[in-house]
Amino acid sequence: MKSLWRLFLLLAVVTAPTALAQSGLKTRNVILITTDGLRWEEIFRGIDLELVNRQYGNVSDTNALRAQFLRDTPEESRAALFPFLWGTVGKQGQLWGNRDKNSSVRLGNSRHFSYPGYNEFLTGFPDPAIDSNDKNLNVNTNVFEWLHGQPGFNGRVAATVNWDVLPWILNAPRAGFPVWSAFDVPQGTRRLPVPEALNEMTDYSHTIWSSVLLDTFTGYAARHAVREFKPRALYVSLGETDDWAHDGAYARYLWSAHQFDRFLSSLWQLCQSMPEYRDSTTFLISTDHGRGPAPIAWKSHGREIADSAWLWFAVIGPDTAPLGERSDTPLVLQAQIAATVAGFFGKDFNAASPKAAKPFPEVIGR
């Protein structure tokens, strides 16, 4: 009996990739969308009242902010802040990472800042050698680069990014797919073409931060990419949430989070209006790291802020069971995002990149 079980388990392991490829998935396109440093606390609890004041959140019109985002219950408050995540994903998809309900999503890297985080979820494993946000070309292969080399994906992969370091993290020259960035890119990068007006506006827009772009422009570039080039695998990186939080501006952080949700909604509606995407597109939504707790550490993240290791993800698409807000889930890691992106196409990223973490459990397949 024991040996029969062993044989059964062995067969299950050996046949798993084939099963994935033949599992009849409906997903034809995957869009991975992240916003930098958006806390799980706001996603699941809504507005944090400890920060709605001058002292800790630099909020001047506290009444207006409460009127905009505070409701009678945390469930209603979070839905006011994130109407798409809770009104649509919360009903048709899944949200993981509510630590109040025993669902935890954690960084695998111990650094808790951006380059290590983007590397982890794009390539599938934390790399301890990455210890800065410097513009070093990433030696690790990301899942979009790998997909771009797969049959049916050449010319069907793209990225639109808000942060000037991301083309280096993606190793865009080696990856080969087109990338849109409003900044200098490493030599050999294929640039994704956009209307000249967008380039002109971004050129005049660098008045707040020097290395990141306002999300409105990156969001426009992403919708343009979908409309004009119809990529099957698209990575969209937004990030005002992180920048306003570092600046200690809680109202602006919330407004950016709200606009991020609005962007998700607009991209989802655009996809549902196009035959190439309708009912065949999966959105995977997450962040690169968490942040510290109120009232002080929320502004920052890093090794010294243990709480910034906790994050969240959301997923919606034709192959994900509509389980809504998850509770009592197994602990999952950020690194699992890469293989999950490939898994929705029925592809086994782990076979190509053995260091990569396995796909998230319970999100692929209804």
Ligand SMILES: [Zn+2]
């Ligand atoms: Zn940051």
